[in-house]
Amino acid sequence: MNPLIAEFLGTALLVLLGDGVVANVILNKTKGQNSGLIVIAFGWAMAVFVAVFCVAAYSGAHINPAVTIALAVAGKFPWASVPGYVAAQMLGGMFGAFLMWFMYRKHFENTDCPDTKLAVFCTGPAIRSLPGNLASEVIATFVLVFAVLHMVSPKVSLGAMDALPVGLLVLGIGVSLGGTTGYAMSPARDLAPRIMHAILPIPGKRDSDWGYSWVPVIGSLVGAVLAAAFYLNPLH
Template sequence: MNPLFAEFIGTTLLVLLGNGVVANVILNKTKGQNGGLIVIAFGWAMAVFVAVFCVASFSGAHLNPAVTLALAVAGKFAWAQVPGYVAAQMLGGMTGAFLVWFMYRKHFEHTDCADTKLAVFCTGPAIRSLPGNLASEIIATFVLVFAVLHMVSPKVSLGAMDALPVGLLVLGIGVSLGGTTGYAMSPARDLGPRIMHALLPIPGKRDSDWSYSWVPVVGSLNGGALAAGLFLSQT
């Protein structure tokens, strides 16, 4: 499989299953309604496990611009490949969000709350305080990337490790650090689906909260870069 196509497919699977568990828990008249944060965190962990398992041998399974950037900063990935990987990840995130909408489109019709509909696609803070929200995203992504950099081999990226440790890592972050902003930790997971929320014909939807949209992007990229910087200082 071509590495860029693998990143696209992997990120599509990641967002389909990750945002899918959110839809299953918060939309009306689903089988999993009111499952809570633990179900969402576990679902996201399994989404990461499946996505990494499927494409790691082809692309290294970055599936996240923050991871790609950090691996490049750490000298584990060629800078020339970064734009292609990020583009594939963003398109995958958008495609995964589209599939979630298609799968749950009737449940969107039975859900009145516009905020709930937005939450299926992208994250939002429990308490809106942009400096604190930004710090939350930086810290969560730092933990993700710092752990990943210590798990991978010196030669390649996530393909050097089994998929399960990454899933367990995301599960731990979700249950421990996910209560403030929803632990986006990735522009492909948050910005891509947010764009789809703006484009799709969702009945009764609100605006896509663009005033907050920069927080998961800037926070995740900076958290990943800081993790790479600390990793380099240890080597």
């Protein structure tokens, strides 16, 4: 499989399953309604596991622009390949969000709360305080990427590692650090589905909260670069 197709497919699987578990928990009249944060955290962990397992052999399964950039900063991935990977990841995230909406469209129709509909697609803060929200995203992404850099093969990618450890890593971050902003840790997981929320014909939806949208993007990128820089620090 072409690496860019693999990144598209892997990120689509990630968002389909990850946003899918959120839809299952918070939309009306689903089988999993009100099953709680632990189910969401576990579902996202399994989404990462499935995505990495399926495409690691072809692209390294970055499935996250922040991871791709961090690997490039750490010298484990060529900078020339970064734009193509990021584009494939963003498009994959949009497609995965579309598939999730298509599957749950009747449940969106049966859900009245516009905030709930938005929350299926993208993250939002439990307490809105942009500096604190930004710090939360930086810290969560730092933990993700710093751990990933220690799991990764010294060659170029995540391909040499098993899929399960990174899934468990995301589960740990979710249950420990997910209570403030929802731990986006990736523009492809947050911005790409947010764009789909804006353009899909969802009845009764609200705006896509563009005033907050920069927080998970900037926070994840800053956290990833800081993790790479700390990883490269000779004192480490």
